Amino acid sequence: MIEFIEGPMWYAAAAVFVAGTLWRLAALLRGRRQVADAPRGSPALGALRGVLSYMLPRRPFRANRSVLVVFVAGYLFHLGLLGLVLFGPPHVAFIRDRILGVGWTPLPYWAFIVVAEVAVGALLLLWIRRATDPVTRTISRRDDHVAAGLTMAAMLTGCFALGEGMPALRALHMLSVEAWLVYFPFGSLFHAFTWALSRGHTGALFARRGIRA
Numbered sequence: 656m657i658e659f660i661e662g663p664m665w666y667a668a669a670a671v672f673v674a675g676t677l678w679r680l681a682a683l684l685r686g687r688r689q690v691a692d693a694p695r696g697s698p699a700l701g702a703l704r705g706v707l708s709y710m711l712p713r714r715p716f717r718a719n720r721s722v723l724v725v726f727v728a729g730y731l732f733h734l735g736l737l738g739l740v741l742f743g744p745p746h747v748a749f750i751r752d753r754i755l756g757v758g759w760t761p762l763p764y765w766a767f768i769v770v771a772e773v774a775v776g777a778l779l780l781l782w783i784r785r786a787t788d789p790v791t792r793t794i795s796r797r798d799d800h801v802a803a804g805l806t807m808a809a810m811l812t813g814c815f816a817l818g819e820g821m822p823a824l825r826a827l828h829m830l831s832v833e834a835w836l837v838y839f840p841f842g843s844l845f846h847a848f849t850w851a852l853s854r855g856h857t858g859a860l861f862a863r864r865g866i867r868a
């Protein structure tokens with residue numbers, strides 16, 4: 656069973672992830688609209704401004720404590736997840752041995768554990784807020800909770816496997832990562848690929864109409 660989870664199931668999940676991602680990106684880029692009117696400002700500069708300016712909360716909201724908590728937790732979670740997936744010692748070994756054939760210097764194990772715990776804590780906080788804040792609860796769809804749940808499952812089972820002594824725990828982690836990969840292209844997790852495109856698009860549209868994003 657463990658061989659099946661770490662062998663054929665891994666390849667199947669990776670194939671769904673790659674094919675689904677390419678399919679959705681192609682659909683997005685094919686859907687470009689031609690705009691006939693002359694732009695009032697540079698769409699390229701507007702796109703860059705859109706991507707950069709939305710990285711901070713809008714000025715009038717910066718004094719709001721709840722906005723600041725989401726801002727800090729959001730960055731801790733996303734940067735932590737990216738860091739531990741790309742630089743966690745077992746992940747670097749997996750990427751080297753089973754995906755790319757080359758590796759790089761991993762984080763020391765203690766730093767991997769600290770980053771993992773901070774990222775798990777930050778995701779928990781964001782998820783609790785999503786479920787309890789009246790506004791975010793109202794605008795959240797089931798997809799948002801499935802995405803948070805699958806990410807939390809991949810991270811928690813990773814924490815259970817930190818001892819690295821039990822193949823069954825490693826297989827459980829692998830199984831939850833496979834579920835995460837299969838869901839990724841078809842739900843809100845896909846924002847990992849579209850956040851810059853959509854912010855750039857908004858910035859470019861604003862610039863065309865002579866508005867600063």
Ligand code: HEM
Pocket residue numbers: 661739740743745746749771772774775809810811812813814816817818819820821822824825828829832
């Ligand atoms: C808090 C977050 C995480 C922690 C602490 C963690 C920890 C670990 C550990 C300790 C192992 C090695 C297990 C062993 O050899 O017994 C491992 C393997 C692995 N992890 Fe994670 N992980 C985390 C999140 C993730 C995420 C989000 C992904 C996917 C994007 C991921 C993908 C993998 C893969 C593919 C393996 C290889 C499994 C194998 O060799 O069969 N991990 N992880």
